[in-house]
Amino acid sequence: MSSTSSTTKITLKTLEAIKRKAERFACVTAYDATFAEIASSAGVEVLLVGDSLGMVVQGHDSTLPVTMDHILYHLDTVRRGNRGALIMGDMPFMSYYSEGLTLENAGQIMRAGAHVVKLEGGRWIAESTRLLVERGIPVCAHMGLTPQSINRFGGFRVQGRDPDQAQTILDEALFLEEAGASLLLLEAIPAPLAQRITERLHIPVIGIGAGKHVDGQIMVMHDLLGITPPDIKVPKFVKNFLAESQTGIRGAFEAFVKAVKDGSFPGPEHSY
Numbered sequence: 001m002s003s004t005s006s007t008t009k010i011t012l013k014t015l016e017a018i019k020r021k022a023e024r025f026a027c028v029t030a031y032d033a034t035f036a037e038i039a040s041s042a043g044v045e046v047l048l049v050g051d052s053l054g055m056v057v058q059g060h061d062s063t064l065p066v067t068m069d070h071i072l073y074h075l076d077t078v079r080r081g082n083r084g085a086l087i088m089g090d091m092p093f094m095s096y097y098s099e100g101l102t103l104e105n106a107g108q109i110m111r112a113g114a115h116v117v118k119l120e121g122g123r124w125i126a127e128s129t130r131l132l133v134e135r136g137i138p139v140c141a142h143m144g145l146t147p148q149s150i151n152r153f154g155g156f157r158v159q160g161r162d163p164d165q166a167q168t169i170l171d172e173a174l175f176l177e178e179a180g181a182s183l184l185l186l187e188a189i190p191a192p193l194a195q196r197i198t199e200r201l202h203i204p205v206i207g208i209g210a211g212k213h214v215d216g217q218i219m220v221m222h223d224l225l226g227i228t229p230p231d232i233k234v235p236k237f238v239k240n241f242l243a244e245s246q247t248g249i250r251g252a253f254e255a256f257v258k259a260v261k262d263g264s265f266p267g268p269e270h271s272y
Ligand code: KIV
Pocket: 029, 048, 049, 050, 051, 052, 053, 090, 142, 185, 187, 208, 218, 220
């Protein structure tokens, strides 16, 4: 495959316009040039170089072992394969615990080809968000089931089921929007809560296991293709789009994009 420069066609403005028109956008994780090309050519608007790579690429049982070097390596490959999607780079576990480290690491992620950095957390990431945004680095805040905190949660558990916790998630989402976050990603929370948050926020909201009433849907690429390693428990919000594809892997990505945009995915069977 020949390498091309990654001129971004999709920008944050594109995603904001999609939200304003009450339409939807599609996002997937990507970890290499080949799949970045396939997904972006299929119409996926956002490619996430996620720390899920620790589980689906490296074979760990959590995302905690992922380092900055790993993210930078995979970002560089995704950047070369990308055909116009917005690239989001994950800040790995413990890479944003101080101001200096946050700026240094986010800067490296942007230099490696990301257009947005993603941080997991609630109110406590507001200062980092402000700091980054002031310096021109857009932030996606990741809330709900934040995999870097599984040891605190006691496993991969749905968040926001009780009313107090749901209110906290809503309040903190508003707080992070106020702090300057450009995107919010909600993972594994009840669909009605995700809908409430999406209606209250002006920034685009991306969901995974958060029901259909959000602005964008994201899925881990391996889940979309039904090739998640068998020792990883596949959550109910996952759908294998390769199983029904008549045109192989490209067709699976195209079917995912179409299903997100026409609202047929996720269905109630994929939601909490
Ligand atoms: O790291 C990742 O792939 C993610 C997605 C599950 C949203 O954060």
